[in-house]
Amino acid sequence: MAYALEGIKVLDFAWVGVGPITTKYLADNGAEVIRVESAAKLDVLRIGPPWKDAQPGINRSQFYASYNTSKKGITLNLGNPKARELVRRLVPWADIVVESFTPKAMRGWELDYEHLREIKPDLIMLSTCLQGQTGPNALYPGFGQLMAALSGFYHISGYGDGSVCPPYGAYTDFIAPRFSAAALLAALDYRRRTGKGQYIDMAQYEAALNNLAPALIDYFATGRVLGPKGNASERYAPHGAYRCEDEEGNEQWIALAVANDAEWRAMLEVLGAPVPDSRFATHLGRLENREALDAFVSRSVRGRRVMDLVAKLQAAGVASYRVQNCVDLHQDENLEAFDFWHWLEHKEMGPSPYEGLQHRLGRTPGELRSAAPILGQHNQEVLGGMLGLSATEIEQLQKENVIF
């Protein structure tokens, strides 16, 4: 069976996180994605760790590699007019163009939607940047870490004592791509029905705020500001992470959530703990005395082996699992059973650990079709094969830092 998106062609100018992760959805499902990069302005992920053997190099970053599977890579220095001319010759081939520069870049090169649609009238083009193509802060540069702070996720992360404990990494970079991939796929279907392409302006800020909707609606309605509240829940008690017995010198924690009396009784039975306190006799009582409750649960699980406890609690119907570190993840039997981890052969890095897809299609499954390209790996194939440049022309353009 063919891949789901076989035949779709994507010209991908995006860099760093959101754009490449968006086009990765398409590439892993069979679309032909050509990433246009340049040594003149390297994708910063190419120079970020983790690096193969902890040695830096533009073709040694797993950070870059993870988000660029199944793609071809060419190098064109867009600052040079000859490179832009080559881009214009590639555009008729593409169904979709994606870019993630700050908004003025593509306009400055005359490679924005208004120019490209003249070459390809039914083109679908997506621009994604932090704050959108318009508005006073459209040109704000930055990374997803900052966007996660700006879009409210840092503020709701902490113990409720004034501390801020951010989510790891560029959190919104992992919200926005699902929205932008859905946007492109919906636009493709619309084009098939109507013959019409279009332009999509995707602000990572705005997409991410969809994950904060209840708190925003609440604020506008009542003025209440959601703050950090540790692991407290208004639905579950106990609800949190509790330390179990250390294993091989590492802390082990269990996360659990108890929804009702039946689960509470089941938990007590597993813990072998006598009903500790009349305050905990009802679910509401447990919700209202969570500090004391947390202390009780902490005492009760402290000497237990975490996965043994998880197995017993789950058998009794209590939602729980180990708080997993990155080594645990690689040893996790469920991720393995889902075929999540893949070792792909990279041209320079050799076998490298890639994360697989987070979904599985039953009839037309996608997969990591190839490791990420090294810089300019497909110059010959694309510029020679597709555009018909001769070896001499390619060599000349390389000398002129056009193919660069």
Add this chain to the structure above:
Amino acid sequence: MASELLKGFRMLDLADEKGAMCGKMFADLGAEVIKVEPVGGCTTRRIPPFLEDIPGEDRSLYFLAYHAGKRSVTANLESSDGRALVAQLAKHADFLVESFPLGYLDSIGLGYDELSRINQRLIYASITPFGDKGPAKNYKAADIVTWASGGMMYLMGEEGRPPLQMSLPQAGMHAGAEAAVASLIAHYPRQTSGLGQKIVVDMQACIVWTLMNEQAMPIFHGDFLRRSGVFVGSADARRKMVFRCADGHISILIMGGAVGAPSTIALVKWMDEKGFASDWMKAKDWMSWVPGLLMAMTQKDREEIDELEDRVEKFFLTMTKHEIYREALKRRILLAPVATVADIAADEQLEAREFFVKVDHRDTLGRELTFPGAFARFSATPISPPERAPRLGEHNREVYCGLLGLDLERLSRLSAEGAI
């Protein structure tokens, strides 16, 4: 008017908070989304907090947010008539999304195998906390449990204190959005082949994916990351990324090198204007300053970073986060306020782009509510503000009579029997 993007396509939404986002995105994109609820209402109607803290089945802020734009029908899956209705709906549907415990819908005759026999076009997405094959496939998971199993929780919080969640559950958002993408991937070949398919979404994997490739660090660099509050990086090279200011916090990662130097130079210049920069900071070659990146930090690096971070915080404490952010935008310094929802509601950028939209709830709640707007701007087929979330069973008559052709007498009998 709803977006034309997915006009004419219909989704049955049988997902709870593990997947409500999927149907929400489809509704935004213009599909008709029918939320199928038990007679007592979807559990998401009872997720606190409630609007104005008044409980009620139409007042959960979660429900209002993530079921906006959908229709609601009731069907009792424990009754054979209720199940028959859902099977009939599936015959008329293009998509279905569900998040029941693994195998539950199969056990009552509404699994993919059965429904695809009625409607081979159906795309059927199942959202599962731990996938459908591993030893934990039947495990239960609240949002915090998936945050833990997927590795994000381990990295949030302070050393010596428990790992943390976010105060607004997130795992279900990622999983629902993933189901939407996967369903649309499957949609593409279906429109020519006529064949739908089964999709399984693994929530745990969805969270692993948010870890920004940290998973590969132990393999290539030998150690795994531990939570460290406002710091980032391994213990011997940690850098502060959140600083106090007069009325809250600012996030900034002070970096050198090609990526960070222009911003750091601008910051030092600004600090110097206000008397907060020391001489070495002004003289520093920030382009070549990448301590801890290529080799371990030296004692001198550590001392410089400690002083730098200390001075930056003292500097920020003289201003509010809004003052700092405005000036940073002008000076092109890479930082951001640790914004609250109040800050976001007042943000000039979102206002200029008219991001927030009013959604009319006058008939159910006696008021309008303000929602975050479209997740993307489409030039030809814009996403419009959603209709308010439906009342329980609000569209029973429209859907069961209009779509399935039941007469009112039959509808009454089904209701009396408890099937709807």
